[in-house]
Amino acid sequence: MNHDRGQAGPAAQRLIEDIRSIIPAERLLEGEPMSKHTSFRIGGNAAALVICSNEEELAQVLKKCSSSDGAEYMMIGNGSNFLVSDSGYPGIMIRLGGDFDSVSAESDNGDGTVYVRAGAAKLLSGTSAFMTEHGLTGMEFASGIPGSVGGAVFMNAGAYGGEMKDIVTSVRLMKSDGSEIIELPAEEMDFSYRHSVVEDRGLIVLSALLRLTEDEPAEIAARVHDLQNRRNAKQPVNYPSAGSTFKRPVGGFAAALIDEAGLKGYRCGGAMVSEKHAGFVINTGGATAEDVLNVMRHVRDTVYSRSGIMLEPEVRLIGCEL
Ligand SMILES: Cc1cc2nc3c(=O)[nH]c(=O)nc-3n(C[C@H](O)[C@H](O)[C@H](O)COP(=O)(O)OP(=O)(O)OC[C@H]3O[C@@H](n4cnc5c(N)ncnc54)[C@H](O)[C@@H]3O)c2cc1C
Known part of the structure; x- marks a missing residue:
C-alpha cells in the first residue's frame, strides 16, 4: 500500500x-x-x-x-x-x-599557498567562482558539480581527475547529537572514492578549510570554462538527474558497461537511461522514484548478467531500495 x-x-x-x-x-x-x-x-x-x-x-x-x-x-x-x-x-x-553559506580567505602563508574556509551550505559553483575571482587554483575540477561543500565533503565528490580530498586541509564537524564540535585534519577524514568518515560516524559538516595556490585569474577562468564545455557536451545537463547513478566499479566504468549492454534510452515511465551519457538516469518529465528504481534495477541486473559486475548505486536512496 x-x-x-x-x-x-x-x-x-x-x-x-x-x-x-x-x-x-x-x-x-x-x-x-x-x-x-x-x-x-x-x-x-x-x-x-x-x-x-x-x-x-x-x-x-x-x-x-x-x-x-x-x-x-x-x-x-x-x-x-x-x-x-x-x-x-x-x-x-x-x-x-x-x-553556513559563506566563503572567505583564512590565511596566506606567503609562499603562494592560500587557505580558504568554505561553509557547508556554500555551493561548489560559488566557492569555485570565489577562487577564480581571487586568483586561486586547485578547485576548477569541482566548479560544475551541483552540490554544496557539505555534500561534497561527505561524498568526497570528484571530477576530471580531482577530488575534494586533494584540496581539503581539515573539516569542522558537529557530532550528530549536537554535543561537540571537532576539527578533523584531512588525514583523519578517511577519504576514498565517494566516501568519507562523515558517513561512518554520522557527523555533520559545518565548514571545510581548503588549500589553494595562487595563479592568474584569467587562466583559472579559462580552465573552468573548458571543463564546463566538456560537461555540457557529454552530460544531459538539460534534464533533472542526480548525476552518475552508479559508482565506478573496480576495473571499469559504469557508463561503458551500461552502454555496451545496449541500455541507452531504456525507460520506465518518465525515467530513462540518458541517450547522451549512459551513466545518467534522467527524469524526462513526471518520473516517480519507482520509475527511477525500476530503470536502476533493470540496468544493474542486465549489466550483471552480461559482465558479472554488480553496479552499486552512487545516488543516495532515501526511504527506498533497489
Ligand atoms: C548534473 C549532475 C552532475 C554531477 N556531477 C558530479 C561529478 O562530476 N562528480 C561528483 O562527485 N558528483 C556529481 N554529481 C553528484 C552530486 O552533485 C555530488 O555527490 C555532490 O557532492 C552532492 O552534494 P549535495 O550538497 O547536493 O549533497 P546531497 O545530495 O544533498 O547529500 C549527499 C549526502 O551528503 C549528506 N550531507 C549533505 N550535507 C551534509 C552536511 N553538511 N553534513 C553531513 N552530511 C551532509 C547527505 O545526508 C547525503 O547523504 C552530479 C549531480 C548532478 C545532478
Missing part, C-alpha cells in the same frame, strides 16, 4: 513541536515536498524540512532530534545526489543556510 511516509507519526510530530521553539516558522517547513529540494525533482513529502542558519541553532535542533523517542532525522545539502521515495521521508530533513 502506498502510505504517505512524509506524514509525521506521533514521535516526529512531537519533535516538530519541540523544534518550533528554536526555528522560526519560515524555516520550519512541515510536509515539505522533497521534489522541490532534489535535482531529480522527485520525492514525496518530508515530515518537515528545517533550515538551520548558525551553529547554535543546529546544535539545539540536533539535541532535540537525538533525544526524540524514535523520530528520524538526516542532513540534506543541495539534494543533487538524492532519490527520495514517492511516499516521502517520515522524519526531519535538516538543511544548512545563513552563516
